[in-house]
Amino acid sequence: MDKKAVRTLIDSVRSSGRRALSAPEAQQLCEAYGIPTPKQGLAKSAAEAAKIAARLGFPVVLKIVSDDILHKTEAGGVIVGLKSAGDVRKAFDRLVKSAKAYKKNAAIQGVQVQQMVGAGREVLVGAVSDPSFGKLVAFGLGGVLVEVLKDITFRLAPVSKKDALSMLDGVRGAEILRGVRGAKGVDRNALADIIQKVSNLANDFPEILEVDLNPIFATDKGAHAVDVRIVVGQPPAQRQRFSQSAILASMQRIMNPRSVAVIGASAEDGKIGNSVMKNLINGGYAGNIYPIHPKAEEILGRKAYPSVLNVPEVIDVAVFAIPAKFCAAAMDEVGRKEIPGAVMIPSGFAEVGETALQDELLGVAQRHGVRIMGPNIYGFYYTPRNLCATFCTPYDVKGKVALSSQSGGVGMSIVGFSRTTRMGVSAIVGLGNKSDLDEDDLLTYFEQDDHTQVIAMHCEDLKDGRSFAEVASRVSKKKPVVMLKAGRTALGARAAASHTGALAGNDKIYDDVLRQCGVIRAKSLNDLLQFARGLQVLPTPKGENIIIITGAGGSGVLLSDACVDAGLSLMKMPPDLDAGFRKFIPPFGAAGNPVDITGGEPPATYANTIRYALAEPRIHSLILGYWHTIITPPMVFAKLCAEVVEEARAKGIDKPVVASLVGDVQVEEACEYLYERGIVAYPYTTELPVAVLGAKYQWARGAGLL
């Protein structure tokens, strides 16, 4: 890679005030990075064009080169298939004439004479600069596929060879690249190589904002970029970053504070500063609580202070419950007191257009090294410390999932849903305006937090997607990370000067990058909550072999449908296992998979088949379909099921078991009983238990555990 050549080129383009490289410049740049392009030359005259063509060998393509003409084809600026010197000379004159006709005063730098490469499969490789994720490389099938079907995929740049190859399978038309209708497959290594080089190029030079190799002609013998478009400019500024150890140091104190100050604490019911005090006290927080109030002697039985500066002890967290306009001054005191974390409940900042007020606040905090949660949040819960640093209703059921939300409404949903479904949590954190603390910081803390085994996040935007991706890639190897990315259907409206840029709809990028990082994407609020609830109790599967055991044939069909939707496939039942199951089920029951034990069976048939499946090492996960009958009522099923699973666990066998219970309302109680014993069970739905299992598998695959 000749970085110096690229640097020179870019500097010269930028110093001339241009944004786009000319075709010959772009080609030089490709050559510097070893990206194969057809041989070519720049001709200033018809005679020179003919000479270059003769040297390259016929046939050739002629293309006008003019900074004033962006769309060459539209301007009649491209002529292909020229087979002789005479044709080339005539074509040169024709091109110049067309260009002048298209744009009267167009400055023409010359005509590019290019070797005509044999047709092949058209593909596109490009790069874009995303405001949040930074440099991304793109791959798509060329021609109508990318234009009409938007069949394109993105990865963070730079990419590994493996990532590059995964992109070839990441488009819907992937099969085309393997060869269809008698055509040979393309040279996958050659394409992956171009993808890697483009990703390196974009990554090495922040000023390269967009790259567009379109089309690339790929054959079984290689690939050539026939048209190259490169746009340079000012790279976006980076958000402030902290080291992982600095983040952790602050987060440890914020999540496990020895003491909490409430700035704006109040004795008056209905005030936020009153709710926060009550939640801290009633939630059972064991550390010191310091109400801060200009005049009060004490509030709710705790000694009050006029300022944090008057508190004689160390303070780890300051919860703000004062109007926005007073926050910056109070923050200065917080900083001088060397409090590491400020929980900024107040609203009235950027969310209502008061960006300057928020910037001022952030400035003060940064000067002192205070990390800010919010502003415009409900606060946070951390159950291992019985900490309810929030004005919302308290919640203290301990569990293994940490949740965060950018929106207060979603945060309240988390509390309500948790309460009604008996979901235990380790933390619930409001991020609000995310002026400072964001998802990366939370991930960094929860990664090493033994109280947290699953992380579920609602977010509207990632302020620094690149940083998130780095942390998430690491954390998701250890613990499932689920994200509900809101605003997913609103395509990012951006001015794009290239094809790849125009196709970089914000959401497709989120989709691809989250997958690249091993993050499970929830497609709805309900999915986020259900995954949070279910993933924490399901053990990690040890393999892909899943079976369905059902008492209702109809449920079996619907559960099979759900498996396909959830990216799960049913184990092909080996004959000996088939025979094994048949011993327990009626002769007209169907073994195979689903195992249909039929509707009228007694509890023993459920117990026997479930026990058999748990004991069999070739089976890795169980999906149960229960049907409410008089002979096996819901709670009888729930109890036998929990017992058999417990029995297996006692022997060291712990497999994911999910269940769909259909029947009258008694199935609801049975589902709760099962969930409390580590079996993810739902009434009236066949989809949801399978979707939760699917999420667990998606995580396990991404983490390399399967």
Next chain:
Amino acid sequence: MDKKAVRTLIDSVRSSGRRALSAPEAQQLCEAYGIPTPKQGLAKSAAEAAKIAARLGFPVVLKIVSDDILHKTEAGGVIVGLKSAGDVRKAFDRLVKSAKAYKKNAAIQGVQVQQMVGAGREVLVGAVSDPSFGKLVAFGLGGVLVEVLKDITFRLAPVSKKDALSMLDGVRGAEILRGVRGAKGVDRNALADIIQKVSNLANDFPEILEVDLNPIFATDKGAHAVDVRIVVGQPPAQRQRFSQSAILASMQRIMNPRSVAVIGASAEDGKIGNSVMKNLINGGYAGNIYPIHPKAEEILGRKAYPSVLNVPEVIDVAVFAIPAKFCAAAMDEVGRKEIPGAVMIPSGFAEVGETALQDELLGVAQRHGVRIMGPNIYGFYYTPRNLCATFCTPYDVKGKVALSSQSGGVGMSIVGFSRTTRMGVSAIVGLGNKSDLDEDDLLTYFEQDDHTQVIAMHCEDLKDGRSFAEVASRVSKKKPVVMLKAGRTALGARAAASHTGALAGNDKIYDDVLRQCGVIRAKSLNDLLQFARGLQVLPTPKGENIIIITGAGGSGVLLSDACVDAGLSLMKMPPDLDAGFRKFIPPFGAAGNPVDITGGEPPATYANTIRYALAEPRIHSLILGYWHTIITPPMVFAKLCAEVVEEARAKGIDKPVVASLVGDVQVEEACEYLYERGIVAYPYTTELPVAVLGAKYQWARGAGLL
């Protein structure tokens, strides 16, 4: 259309024992129906080929014609672009040689010489015979799009011009046909014309099992079918059909019986015949109930009879609760008693492989004109008559939705879900093995039943999809019909001799045909149940203008996402309405759409904005996003919301209003309160209320009401 020519051709092919027409035969058949193909001739020698080519004009294509060679290209049996008589002669010899090399003893009928039509967009038109739906016409984009992306769409044949045109928009790559990358759009009328003609051809001749026009080259000036493949054979037998009036006569008596006999009634707890008796009595059925028992004098206080023949009065329904092996004999008595309907609860028939037993039962019933519900069902509920003819738990909450299920498990789910969500129903019907009564019969009854305004069905297969489609197309114009088609992910494995046939995955056909009939397809059991519950209370929208009013910005984003998923688009807010809303919301709130009233607002802000939106005739539907606050608690919101909606209804304004409530558990009670007042509200989900509204819109559009 020269039907006689087609008849002659088909008869000659079938009498020669062949299934596939030769290329020249297929072309003749196309000509008989006015389907444009390139000009062509059949040559027996090289000289003759040259002569034909000269007559057609160069360039030409030569194709081998041999019944022994199915895949011409694979056999080297096609040579394109021949520009002279000499070329044609050489090509002729080459083709014959290749054919012989490919298959030693291939009988060669000759070589087809075909005018070479100018390239254009490749498309495919075909027809298949589906075992359930009968003749279907298919349209797809040719080449890799149809092969790799399976981009194909189906309609019941014959199709109207409008349906044919809708197929051009029914493929994912539809934009391609309108012209992309500077290419002209194709002649849409020419393609629709071919689709119509192919659909007529398949419909007119039951023996035409598959048609495959692939490729058709379409340009802006017309379209030509370059390769035609037609397969003939024995058409599938039709299921017995009844006239609509005959169905209605039976169904009227079955659903509204003056009296019910229970064959196998029992006084013993736990027996099915006991449960049925109890449910009939305790459910409040007002007609006569006749227990049938060989010896008993009376059962549960009702006089018992040894046979239905001994009952002195007319009987309209006989519920069977006896073992399968006794059913046929009892059915004969039912028939002799002229009872129109038999509710066959017993299992042990086709579902366990006892097909002969089921056929025998059906035979007896048909001989007497008895209609059978089942066998292998839980029975049925019809609340307008307080009728619980089932062994399951009774359910009597009256409502406007009729549900049916093929599976008992789903039936039990309907009961449990209804009870827990307070959903009223008009009917719940088990169809089980569907030996006779099926979805068409139910639709025919519910169509004219004033107690039923929505129909929701779970089905695994339609025994006579064609008949269902006819009835559903009519009924769905009046009342929403929702269907959960289970088994949707299992592609119908079928032996196909054509491209179209191979692409006719069972589920894609269901998808397209249900849409064609105006049936809303539920993608999950939960969706089926939620749509059943929600659609019955929502009024029909009068237009497409939808607005979101939200107290939580975060909910607004998620609700907007959900709108896109549900096929709804947010109204572009006119400036005067925008100004209207601004009057009620804080200055930092966002008008536009969503209308973000912001989180801290009192009840009046919700009330004012909702009232304003209801009163504004340009707004047709409302989506509300409520956020739990101290200032506007959940039940306060629910009451004001219901009040404002009621106020509008009193003035004759009835618009669909759905709501998402996020907050602590009190939002659950608020949602129930709202649902009972005709506002479809859900806690902890932004997706579901919008999905229900989306289903209502899908129905209204299909019924031509929008």
